[in-house]
Amino acid sequence: MEEKIKIGIIICDRYRTCAGGKCLRSLRERVGAFSIYKGKEVELVGYTTCGGCPGGNIEYAPEEMKKNGATVVHFATGMIVGYPPCPYVGYFKKFIEEKYKMEVVIGTHPIPQKYYNIHMKLGTWEMPEWREMIKPTLTDEKTRLSYD
Numbered sequence: 001m002e003e004k005i006k007i008g009i010i011i012c013d014r015y016r017t018c019a020g021g022k023c024l025r026s027l028r029e030r031v032g033a034f035s036i037y038k039g040k041e042v043e044l045v046g047y048t049t050c051g052g053c054p055g056g057n058i059e060y061a062p063e064e065m066k067k068n069g070a071t072v073v074h075f076a077t078g079m080i081v082g083y084p085p086c087p088y089v090g091y092f093k094k095f096i097e098e099k100y101k102m103e104v105v106i107g108t109h110p111i112p113q114k115y116y117n118i119h120m121k122l123g124t125w126e127m128p129e130w131r132e133m134i135k136p137t138l139t140d141e142k143t144r145l146s147y148d
């Protein structure tokens with residue numbers, strides 16, 4: 001039997017009171033960035049915030065997740081849809097991959113349509129690197145609307 005994949009989620013601290021509803025729902029539904037786990041068993045073994053700008057908890061939280069068996073860290077979609085999106089997200093990903101040798105996936109649940117609409121007007125994701133970063137959670141309009 002295939003081994004269970006253990007993951008951790010790090011959210012943007014501005015959403016620190018979030019109960020994780022959309023992340024957990026999308027994990028269950030295997031949509032957005034979690035579509036890579038279709039047909040696979042996944043266990044969430046850690047959930048925390050970045051600690052607030054400039055993300056002090058990024059330095060330590062992955063270690064605890066790794067001790068709990070996590071091999072993948074997901075940055076919650078809030079990091080790329082907030083106003084403004086986290087300016088450090090690319091750096092955080094490189095840091096965790098380098099220091100902890102864990103895979104980092106940018107995103108969790110599908111981008112909600114209301115955020116999509118505003119960011120399209122603002123031109124937030126026009127740069128090629130941003131287009132790459134939103135790919136796992138862009139999905140289609142119907143899915144985005146269901147996560148509004």
Ligand code: SF4
Binds near residue numbers: 085087088
């Ligand atoms: S913008 Fe980035 S560093 Fe600031 S609180 Fe959000 S995730 Fe953390």
